[in-house]
Amino acid sequence: MKVLWANIEDVWREAAARWTLIAYFLLSTIFIIIFASAINLDIVDGALAGAKLFGKEVEMHGNEVSIEKIVLGFESGFSAVLYFLCTFLAIFATAHLVPRLQEKGTIDLYLSRPVSRTKLLLSRYFAGLLLAGSNVLYLLGSIWLVVVWKTHVVNYRFLLGGGVILFVIATLLAFAFLIGVITSSTAVSIMASCGLFLFSGMLVAHDRIAAAVSHEWQATVIQTLYWVIPKTAELGAAVFAFVSANSFSTGIELKPSPFITTAAFGLVSMMLAIWRFHKKEF
Amino acid sequence: MTDSLIEVRALRKEYRSGVRRPPITALDGIDFTVRAGELFGLLGPNGAGKTTTVKIVLGLTAPTDGTAFVGGLPVGNPESRRRVGYLPEGHKIPGYLTARQAMTIFGRMSGMSTDDIKTRIPELLERVRLPQWADVRVKKFSKGMTQRLGLACALIHRPNVLLLDEPTDGVDPVGRREIRDLLRDEAAQHGTAVLLNSHLLSEIELTCDRVAVLRNGKVAAEGTIDELTRKSAKYKMVATPIDEPLVAMFRESGAGVERVNGHLVLSVDDVAHLNALLDGLRARGGMLSELAPVRSTLEDVFVDLVKATEQQL
Numbered sequence: 345m346k347v348l349w350a351n352i353e354d355v356w357r358e359a360a361a362r363w364t365l366i367a368y369f370l371l372s373t374i375f376i377i378i379f380a381s382a383i384n385l386d387i388v389d390g391a392l393a394g395a396k397l398f399g400k401e402v403e404m405h406g407n408e409v410s411i412e413k414i415v416l417g418f419e420s421g422f423s424a425v426l427y428f429l430c431t432f433l434a435i436f437a438t439a440h441l442v443p444r445l446q447e448k449g450t451i452d453l454y455l456s457r458p459v460s461r462t463k464l465l466l467s468r469y470f471a472g473l474l475l476a477g478s479n480v481l482y483l484l485g486s487i488w489l490v491v492v493w494k495t496h497v498v499n500y501r502f503l504l505g506g507g508v509i510l511f512v513i514a515t516l517l518a519f520a521f522l523i524g525v526i527t528s529s530t531a532v533s534i535m536a537s538c539g540l541f542l543f544s545g546m547l548v549a550h551d552r553i554a555a556a557v558s559h560e561w562q563a564t565v566i567q568t569l570y571w572v573i574p575k576t577a578e579l580g581a582a583v584f585a586f587v588s589a590n591s592f593s594t595g596i597e598l599k600p601s602p603f604i605t606t607a608a609f610g611l612v613s614m615m616l617a618i619w620r621f622h623k624k625e626f
Numbered sequence: 627m628t629d630s631l632i633e634v635r636a637l638r639k640e641y642r643s644g645v646r647r648p649p650i651t652a653l654d655g656i657d658f659t660v661r662a663g664e665l666f667g668l669l670g671p672n673g674a675g676k677t678t679t680v681k682i683v684l685g686l687t688a689p690t691d692g693t694a695f696v697g698g699l700p701v702g703n704p705e706s707r708r709r710v711g712y713l714p715e716g717h718k719i720p721g722y723l724t725a726r727q728a729m730t731i732f733g734r735m736s737g738m739s740t741d742d743i744k745t746r747i748p749e750l751l752e753r754v755r756l757p758q759w760a761d762v763r764v765k766k767f768s769k770g771m772t773q774r775l776g777l778a779c780a781l782i783h784r785p786n787v788l789l790l791d792e793p794t795d796g797v798d799p800v801g802r803r804e805i806r807d808l809l810r811d812e813a814a815q816h817g818t819a820v821l822l823n824s825h826l827l828s829e830i831e832l833t834c835d836r837v838a839v840l841r842n843g844k845v846a847a848e849g850t851i852d853e854l855t856r857k858s859a860k861y862k863m864v865a866t867p868i869d870e871p872l873v874a875m876f877r878e879s880g881a882g883v884e885r886v887n888g889h890l891v892l893s894v895d896d897v898a899h900l901n902a903l904l905d906g907l908r909a910r911g912g913m914l915s916e917l918a919p920v921r922s923t924l925e926d927v928f929v930d931l932v933k934a935t936e937q938q939l
Contacts (some may be wrong), residue, residue: 349736353727361722361763421776453779456684456712456789457735460704477814625687 345461348467355441355471366439368479376486379422383494415497419488419589423505425579426483427512431541434476434513435520439533441472441525442617450626461622469521469614476513480506505587508579511603515574515610516541522617525624541576546575574604574609583625631787631819632660632683637692639678639843652678654843655692662786662817665809667830669924670840670915671932676823677715679840680789683821684712696787708737713773713781715791715823721765725756725775728764729782736783743782753808755801769796777805779886782813788812788820794829801917806833831924839931855921861900864889864916865907875906891920 359365409433445451445468454464484506492498516537523529523536548555573578579602640649653675660666668676681687682695685701691890699706704866719728733743753759754774762773773796780788794802810833812818816888824830830837831851838848847854865872867888876883881903882893894900917934922930 346734346737350731353734354731357727358720358722419859447718448712449716450684450720452681452684452714452717453684453717453732454735456707456710457712457732458706458708458710458737459735513873582770626681 347457347463351464351467352471352474354469358444359437359475365475366436370372370428371433372429372483373485374477376483379487380490380494383418383490391619401529401596407585409549411495413497415491415495415499416473416588419491419499419502420584423473423587424483424580424584425500427583429511430483430506430509431512431516431576432477432538433479433535435516435537435541438472438476438517439520439537440522440530441468442521443528443533445529446525446528446624446626448626455626462618465521465525465618465621466614469517471513472517473510473514476517477510480509480513484509491543498530499587501589502587505583507581508551508586512574512576512579515613517612518614520621522613525617525620530582539622540573544573544575545580547573548575571605572609574606578602579606580623629662630659631662631665631697632658632821633695634658634679634683635693637679637682637694638690639675639682639687640790642691648891652841653682653689653692653856656838656845657839658838658845659879660676660787660796660819660821661811662819664836665820665822667834667837668821668823669825669827669830669928672825674840675843676840677791680712680791680821680823683711683789696800701818709783709786710789711783711785711787712789713776713791713793715733715795717772717776719764719772719776724761725751725778726760727780728775733781733782738783746784748860750781753781754778755804756785770798770801773797774801777808780886786816786818788818789825790820792826793822793824798902810875811832825921827925827928829876836879837924839928841932842922842939846882847927853889855924856926859894859896859900860920860922861892861894862886862889862916862918862920863892863903863914865912865914872907872912875910876903879903879906889916901912 345567356365378531440466443452445464456460484503488499488502491502519540520533520537524533527533547566547570550566554566557563557566578599582602635657637653639653643650644794656679657667664856665784668679668761678687678807682689683696685704685707688702694701696706697708705870710800722756723731726828727748729750730743733746734740738746748757751760754777756771756774756778759767759771759775764775767775775902777790777793780790790809793803793809806829809820813820820834820836823831834851836848836850837854839846839854859882859928868888873883873885876890877890877897879902880895881899884891892900892903894903904914904917
């Protein structure tokens with residue numbers, strides 16, 4: 345536990361000293377302020393009589409719309425945006441953790457302590473995850489509070505959607521750690537993690553891509569890749585569906601398998617990172 | 627039962643140098659021990675294997691063959707580092723931390739309690755002459771100050787084994803003396819075994835009790851400073867008269883003779899040879915006023931060893 349606290353302190357102090365923490369939370373704050381000032385709702389007797397979004401009048405067709413429904417729509421839409429925002433911010437804020445640790449003159453100071461390499465790497469991982477998690481909480485919590493303040497509608501599912509976002513961040517962070525251990529490069533860790541996120545998003549159309557390729561083996565590669573790498577598109581849809589309580593359709597069928605295969609990918613990435621870190625000579 | 631805190635046995639290390647190329651041998655079966663309270667110096671030219679040895683002892687690198695123990699535990703066991711303090715060469719204590727924060731983090735990683743760390747920090751900063759710098763970020767420190775802070779971080783958890791790689795690098799002469807004193811105190815008062823890795827021979831000579839000279843991955847010589855520097859059979863002779871016939875007589879006996887500032891430096895085969903020269907001096911009515919062995923410096927011994935090994939290759 346002392347090792348974990350030492351790493352949490354180190355990671356947070358580094359983030360603060362290198363402006364990462366400030367930039368991380370400043371970007372989030374700008375998003376929250378834009379969101380708060382963009383929504384203007386006219387609520388009469390608990391129902392929405394008129395709404396302005398980014399200064400534009402929302403068409404009500406002369407009907408009074410249930411405020412709960414409009415809040416659900418807002419929150420669902422924003423949860424999908426936050427899914428991307430939180431994930432990319434987390435990658436940028438944490439991808440340096442292993443490459444910096446492995447720098448000559450630094451790694452010796454850490455490994456000369458009575459700490460196993462597994463413990464050191466996992467402590468660093470959880471410290472990074474705590475940093476990313478605090479930002480997810482700050483972003484989602486603030487937006488949730490803005491919505492509650494403006495509409496008096498409390499939808500706890502919006503907050504819980506952060507759990508799925510954190511799950512995706514945890515998976516990508518494990519992958520970033522693996523790349524970081526192998527290459528000792530922050531830039532490569534960022535590129536690989538962002539690339540994985542976007543590429544796996546494209547693979548949501550794996551069946552159509554497999555049908556379009558000219559060789560059987562290419563189709564097999566596409567299908568294998570789909571099952572191996574994280575399912576970022578499905579998990580994004582899951583965030584949306586979770587927050588909206590399945591009130592709106594995303595066109596993506598939700599099943600438990602994306603969660604299971606994504607968790608397996610993260611776990612294997614972390615295990616490979618630990619194995620490589622153990623084998624590495626400094 | 628031995629009081630060896632560091633024990634290295636038949637240690638070998640080979641580095642792969644690429645596909646279809648023979649491996650590079652960094653260590654070729656070295657042995658040494660460092661006892662409690664001993665200051666042990668590891669000497670050698672660049673690439674001799676000094677840093678590799680220290681890294682194996684710390685578990686940073688795995689040996690190809692042989693064994694190493696710290697405090698009786700194999701170096702592969704993280705617990706062997708529980709009471710080890712390490713100051714690497716060119717260490718990078720994160721510049722964004724203050725001295726206090728750095729010591730706190732490394733203290734925690736060594737399993738210390740917060741209260742213990744709090745009492746230990748001012749005590750150590752005082753010892754390394756940095757008390758007023760406790761809350762200043764390390765990036766503002768000079769090289770010598772960073773080095774002294776590194777030493778404080780290495781000592782934070784009261785180690786009984788200290789591994790120091792060029793500890794006086796960048797430190798001014800006063801600071802060097804203080805570091806030497808601090809290391810001697812640690813060894814004498816707490817029984818700390820100190821392994822000092824340096825190419826500054828004068829530092830090693832002033833600090834260490836015993837040294838090992840590494841050359842091409844092997845221990846070329848090992849012993850106390852006294853043993854290593856006394857090996858040369860050279861004597862300073864002050865006598866009257868020192869004239870050319872006397873010098874010629876000494877040379878005829880096979881002795882090496884050098885005139886230095888009015889006295890002679892004689893290189894003899896052994897003590898019998900020296901006594902024969904003295905007999906010759908007295909037979910000529912000469913008066914001996916001083917005869918003392920000329921001690922080599924550690925640098926002389928080191929250079930001779932390196933040259934001898936080069937000739938063997």
